[in-house]
Amino acid sequence: MQTGSTKAVLHRRLQSITAAAFFLAAALAPASADMIDTSGMEPWEVCALCHSLDGNSRMAKFPKLAGQRPDYIEKQVRDFHDGNRSNDGGQMQAISTEVAQTDLSDIATYFSGLTAPAAILSGGSSEAAARLFNDGRDDLPACLSCHGQSDPALPLAPWLEAQHADYIAKQLYDFRDGKRTNDPDGLMQSIARQLTDEDIQDLAVFIAAQERPERTP
Structure with missing residues (x-):
């Protein structure tokens, strides 16, 4: 956990990077790994350009990383780096070469x-979504059967609550359409x-509206 003074210093350092550099890195496609001079930055500050220093990104395109399971964060960055996962415009593939x-362990520990x-x-969630998330249905297990477990045997199932709804929806569409294939088995x-x-x-709307309970990473 970062101390208040450490966070303040990191925040000031992050502010020294211009907004123009941020939006260029986030929006241009295909992304180039040399768009931003990251020399002298802490490794998690590179990630904070899009995911925010407090881990709560302002744009749904970038998932919130604050309080996420560290093993999951580390795996996703490795998957982008190794070509096992891709995203629109290649931003993550490019930025994964900057760290x-x-x-990766330090980055994951910081955000988690x-x-x-x-x-x-x-106010847009439905009872059907609540049942699917909590209890499942005949053809599907409950989302919480994996994503609610703090079992050390399931370190790669991310916490979902309070994530951007649009981000959750996009990942489900990508899994469904075969655009994302880095899920175990x-x-x-x-x-x-x-x-x-x-x-x-x-x-997606229901999950985004849920408070995340305290869990052991």
């Missing part, structure tokens, strides 16, 4: 140690293929 693989994001209340692809567009939209 040393030996720094931040306060988890607050729920995003929108293809489990999420199999589940997502059984979800309708309405299921995905309802689930």
